[in-house]
Amino acid sequence: MPSIFSYQSSEVDWCESNFERSTVIAEYYNTISNVSFFILSPVLLYLNRQYRQQRAFALYFVSGLLFCVGIFSTYFHMTLSYVGQLLDELSILWTLAVAYAFWYPKVYFPRLFAGGKHFFWLSGITTVISTLMSFIKPAFNAYVLNCIAFHLLYLTRRELKKCNDKRVHRMAKVMVMWWVLAISSWLSDRWLCGLWQAINFPYFHSFWHVLIAMSLLYCCPLVIYFDINYEMPMFKPKLGYWPSDSWPVVVPYIILEEPHKQC
Ligand SMILES: CCCCCCCC/C=C\CCCCCCCC(=O)N[C@@H](CO)[C@H](O)/C=C/CCCCCCCCCCCCC
Numbered sequence: 001m002p003s004i005f006s007y008q009s010s011e012v013d014w015c016e017s018n019f020e021r022s023t024v025i026a027e028y029y030n031t032i033s034n035v036s037f038f039i040l041s042p043v044l045l046y047l048n049r050q051y052r053q054q055r056a057f058a059l060y061f062v063s064g065l066l067f068c069v070g071i072f073s074t075y076f077h078m079t080l081s082y083v084g085q086l087l088d089e090l091s092i093l094w095t096l097a098v099a100y101a102f103w104y105p106k107v108y109f110p111r112l113f114a115g116g117k118h119f120f121w122l123s124g125i126t127t128v129i130s131t132l133m134s135f136i137k138p139a140f141n142a143y144v145l146n147c148i149a150f151h152l153l154y155l156t157r158r159e160l161k162k163c164n165d166k167r168v169h170r171m172a173k174v175m176v177m178w179w180v181l182a183i184s185s186w187l188s189d190r191w192l193c194g195l196w197q198a199i200n201f202p203y204f205h206s207f208w209h210v211l212i213a214m215s216l217l218y219c220c221p222l223v224i225y226f227d228i229n230y231e232m233p234m235f236k237p238k239l240g241y242w243p244s245d246s247w248p249v250v251v252p253y254i255i256l257e258e259p260h261k262q263c
């Protein structure tokens with residue numbers, strides 16, 4: 001009986017051919033494309049340093065978890081092992097759970113959980129139960145995780161309705177654009193593999209890694225922007241672009257200004 005750590009013990013196998021470029025790395029491009037997550041965390045921490053000073057624990061914690069997602073995803077695509085797959089999926093689940101626990105706006109709490117503390121415990125218990133359930137059918141977990149993006153889209157829409165800053169609307173549109181490209185790549189790698197192999201281009205899952213990291217690069221400042229509006233009334237969040245506004249490719253980040261707020 002193969003060990004749960006052994007190569008190819010996972011029931012999921014992505015479209016890229018295995019061991020084509022290396023004898024130790026099962027899926028070469030799917031493995032190296034995880035570098036996007038190793039870049040994402042330090043970029044977030046560096047650019048949003050004013051916010052980091054205010055909410056150091058939350059930002060360091062979630063950036064650390066995103067880095068772990070990168071490590072486990074690398075391990076998974078390198079080995080295609082059962083343990084790799086579960087670590088990959090569970091690290092995503094826990095990153096999402098922790099991000100919700102830190103940043104889910106109190107105004108959306110069900111009335112029963114108005115205090116916040118109960119909501120925190122409910123999220124924790126739900127995550128522990130989901131963790132246990134994820135062992136039942138691991139191949140199904142990724143679909144469930146992807147559905148959470150729809151809830152994030154819904155929350156973004158509701159927040160944008162209350163916001164008249166055009167730059168924030170633009171940032172949300174760019175985030176959605178990256179996410180649509182990302183999810184299309186993920187689905188096409190899952191469902192259209194025969195076609196991609198026929199044209200010798202089975203690399204859509206590695207595009208997914210890069211594109212979802214791009215989407216998170218826009219999603220995180222958006223979350224920070226709304227958090228400042230809700231939780232830090234002494235500051236006014238302002239959207240900045242690195243390296244500068246005039247560059248064709250830019251990375252958004254949040255600047256904290258002292259006076260009154262706009263949204
Ligand atoms: C201020 C910071 C706020 C941060 C909030 C966001 C927290 C996001 C948490 C985790 C997302 C990581 C997703 C990367 C997955 C990479 C690993 C991977 O590719 N795994 C696959 C197998 O290799 C697996 O099949 C994928 C599973 C699906 C993951 C779905 C994640 C949903 C992420 C939602 C991102 C929202 C971005 C924009 C929303 C419109």
Ligand SMILES: [Ca+2]
Nearest residue numbers: 013014015016
């Ligand atoms: Ca493969």
Ligand SMILES: [Zn+2]
Nearest residue numbers: 030073205209
């Ligand atoms: Zn992956």
